Amino acid sequence: MLRLPQFGIELPEDIASVITLLRERPGARLVAGGTDILPNLKHHLDQPPALISLARVAELRRAELLAAKSGGGDGEPATLYLGAGLTLTEVAEHPLVREHFPSLATAAGLVASPLIRNMGTLGGNLNLDTRCRYVNQTKFWRDALGGGCLKSEGNVCHVVPKGRNCVAAMSSDCVPVLISLDAEVELAGPEGTRVVPAADYFRADGLRHTVREHGELTTGLRLPLPAAARRCAYAKWTVRQSIDFPLISLALRFDLAEDSVDAAITDLRVVAGVLGAKPRQVARLDEAVGKALRDPAVAQIVAGAVHKQCKPLENVPYEAPYRRQMLRVHARRAIAALVEAG
Ligand SMILES: Cc1cc2nc3c(=O)[nH]c(=O)nc-3n(C[C@H](O)[C@H](O)[C@H](O)COP(=O)(O)OP(=O)(O)OC[C@H]3O[C@@H](n4cnc5c(N)ncnc54)[C@H](O)[C@@H]3O)c2cc1C
Ligand code: SF4
Known part of the structure; x- marks a missing residue:
């Protein structure tokens, strides 16, 4: 049996408290549905002192049409806002997603299995850690390989043996679709809110593959409605x-x-x-x-x-x-x- 390491758990109820906890608990990790981070912890890929759960943050579960890309203005609806805390089932079944962004409904509906989609969130899928056949294994398996790799407890890459960069794969189903739809990622942190195009959200580094700063969380996605x-x-x-x-x-x-x-x-x-x-x-x-x-x-x-x-x-x-x-x-x-x- 694979055991979870010991960690504390925080259960904030709003975004401001999440940001405060991220500042007060260095090394703490966010957990939404837990369908990816918990298996990774069982594989000893990280040992955070605490997890900050987003499960009770109701603000992250909004889904609504906004009048303009920035959220202001009083014109026709121009953007669909999807909160990071919506489950993949909710995204796949949402009538506005199905009407305007059928490829996103398809992608969300193809993740894993119904049970995992009922737990897993859009924010978790966006921030899904990169995966590799040499790292998403038990510690015992990695030790047998000769001591892990750059992304675990070693100092070599088994995919590109002479490389100094981790090339683990971004394996989220929703991410390619969000980029193709010109979605924007909304982030909240100690400096306030900022918006990053999904196309610029990812980095070519399997160890730190998003531009999200420590202390920030993803609050939602903005999808411009098709103009044609x-x-x-x-x-x-x-x-x-x-x-x-x-x-x-x-x-x-x-x-x-x-x-x-x-x-x-x-x-x-x-x-x-x-x-x-x-x-x-x-x-x-x-x-x-x-x-x-x-x-x-x-x-x-x-x-x-x-x-x-x-x-x-x-x-x-x-x-x-x-x-x-x-x-x-x-x-x-x-x-x-x-x-x-x-
Ligand atoms: C058996 C199995 C099969 C799977 N198959 C697929 C698949 O086919 N396709 C696929 O895409 N995924 C798959 N997954 C991975 C996972 O279930 C999904 O990607 C899911 O959407 C993750 O969402 P979550 O809310 O559970 O994330 P969590 O596990 O809670 O978190 C994942 C990561 O995102 C971070 N995070 C979560 N929410 C936020 C936020 N709001 N802001 C910033 N960071 C955040 C966490 O800190 C963590 O690093 C599978 C998992 C399992 C166990
Ligand atoms: S360092 Fe190499 S072997 Fe390790 S996870 Fe990254 S790509 Fe895979």
Whole structure:
């Protein structure tokens, strides 16, 4: 049996108290649903003196339409605000998410299993620690490997043996989608509130893979409502297709001149996950702009760019070259499904 280490637990009821506790309890970690941090503690990947639970912070559970991106103004609703404390089940089933951001509903609904989605939160999924086949193991397993690695108790990387940087994978299902939808992350800390584009929230360092400062917590996500017709999708490849982290993931978004797959693409985003610590925004897709989504050339351009630019590492199970092929296959399949849906 894997035992949890000993730690204190704090149960604040508002955001201000969370910030105070983060200041007063150095080394304390936040816990939301606990579905990732608690297994990691059982694996002795950290030994914080205390956990600060967000479970009673009702302010983190808001879901509402805001009038403008900044939350002010009195115009038409422009942004959907989703509190970090909403469960993944709530996100997946929320009518506004399903209506405006179906790829986010898909991604949240594909995380792990119903029980885990009922506990796990959007904020926990956003801040999910990076994962690696060499570190998300028992201490006994890591010791047998010869004393861990940069992310545990050692000083080498087993994925890139001469590397000095941890390349553990960002394996959250929602993150690539949030980036593809131009979401913004709202953070609260001792200096007040700040907002960071989800695309800038992640760093290419598996040991500290977000720009969230010590003393800050994520309070919510702001998603700009689509200004034009749009088709979007999330593709996740796993082996068991149940209670599995993604082995590759891909979020796609196509803005269209009209509400039809025969209309011209005006803008597009493609974001891949599970490569390294930072999701990859696929670049050089301009050739697809102006073409109809139904045009077979679009799938060819996108799948080709994904394959060229995304190079998985041996950081999660399954061979990296195979996962690279899967990225291309799933890009094509996701676009074919969008076209078929009309
Ligand atoms: C068997 C199993 C299968 C899984 N499969 C998947 C999967 O398929 N896809 C997937 O994406 N995830 C998967 N997970 C991981 C996890 O369940 C989800 O990512 C979940 O969304 C984590 O949310 P949580 O609220 O439980 O986070 P917690 O475990 O409570 O926290 C996770 C991390 O986020 C930090 N954190 C939490 N909330 C905040 C906040 N508001 N501000 C700042 N930091 C915060 C914590 O300090 C911690 O570092 C799986 C987990 C298990 C055990
Ligand atoms: S990428 Fe390297 S350093 Fe990072 S967890 Fe894996 S083996 Fe350890």
